[in-house]
Amino acid sequence: MTKSIGIVETRGLAISIQIADAMLKGAAIRLLRQETIDLALVTIAIEGDTEAIREAIEIGTKMAKAANQWIASTTILRPEDAVNGLVMEIARKPT
Numbered sequence: 346m347t348k349s350i351g352i353v354e355t356r357g358l359a360i361s362i363q364i365a366d367a368m369l370k371g372a373a374i375r376l377l378r379q380e381t382i383d384l385a386l387v388t389i390a391i392e393g394d395t396e397a398i399r400e401a402i403e404i405g406t407k408m409a410k411a412a413n414q415w416i417a418s419t420t421i422l423r424p425e426d427a428v429n430g431l432v433m434e435i436a437r438k439p440t
C-alpha cells in the first residue's frame with residue numbers, strides 16, 4: 346500500500362475534533378497529529394492509502410466549510426521520503 350498524507354486546517358478546536366472523528370469513521374486512515382494554535386487554528390494531519398486520504402479530505406473539507414470554519418485542505422499523494430520524514434517528525438512532536 347502506498348501511503349499518502351492529508352491535511353485539513355480549521356478555525357476552532359471543537360469542529361476540528363468532530364472533523365477528525367468523521368474522517369476516521371469515514372475512511373481507513375490514521376490520525377498523525379492534531380496541532381492547535383491558540384485554540385483558533387487547528388491542523389489535522391492524516392495518513393493512509395491514496396483513495397482513503399481523498400475520501401477523508403473530502404469529508405473533512407465539506408464539514409469545515411458547512412460550519413464556515415474551513416481554512417485549507419491539501420493532499421500529498423505518495424510523498425517523497427524527505428517530505429514523509431518531515432511530516433512524521435512533526436507528528437512525533439509533543440503537544
